[in-house]
Amino acid sequence: MLEQLKSLEQKRTSNAEYVLGYSLLxxxxxxxxxxxxxxxxQIAQLDFAIKSSNLFAYQSAPLILDLPVKPHKVFNIVITGLVAFLLTIVFALLFEYWNTNT
Known part of the structure; x- marks a missing residue:
C-alpha cells in the first residue's frame, strides 16, 4: 500500500482517477x-497490568507450629451455654408478652 502511495505521488497527474485513488489509499x-x-x-497497558499483578512481597516467614491446633472444648461449651440461657430468657419474655396482650 505504501508503495502504491509513493508511485501515485511520483506521477502527480491531474487526472481525477489518480486523485481519488490517492485520497482513498x-x-x-x-x-x-x-x-x-x-x-x-493497549498492549503496553495489558503488559503493565500483567506484570504489576504478579508483584508481591513476603511480610514474614510462615509460622509453623509444633503442635496441631485443636478446638477449645470448654470455651465452646461455655459460650453455647450462655447463648442458650439468653435465648431462653428472650423466649420466656416473648411468651409472657404474647399471653398478656392477647
Whole structure:
C-alpha cells in the first residue's frame, strides 16, 4: 500500500482517477496507522497490568507450629451455654408478652 502511495505521488497527474485513488489509499493508510498505534498502546497497558499483578512481597516467614491446633472444648461449651440461657430468657419474655396482650 505504501508503495502504491509513493508511485501515485511520483506521477502527480491531474487526472481525477489518480486523485481519488490517492485520497482513498491515503485515508486507509492513515487509519491503519492510528489503529496500530491504539493497539500498541493497549498492549503496553495489558503488559503493565500483567506484570504489576504478579508483584508481591513476603511480610514474614510462615509460622509453623509444633503442635496441631485443636478446638477449645470448654470455651465452646461455655459460650453455647450462655447463648442458650439468653435465648431462653428472650423466649420466656416473648411468651409472657404474647399471653398478656392477647
Amino acid at each position: 491515503r485515508s486507509v493508510y492513515d487509519s491503519i496507522g492510528t489503529k496500530k498505534a491504539d493497539l500498541l498502546k
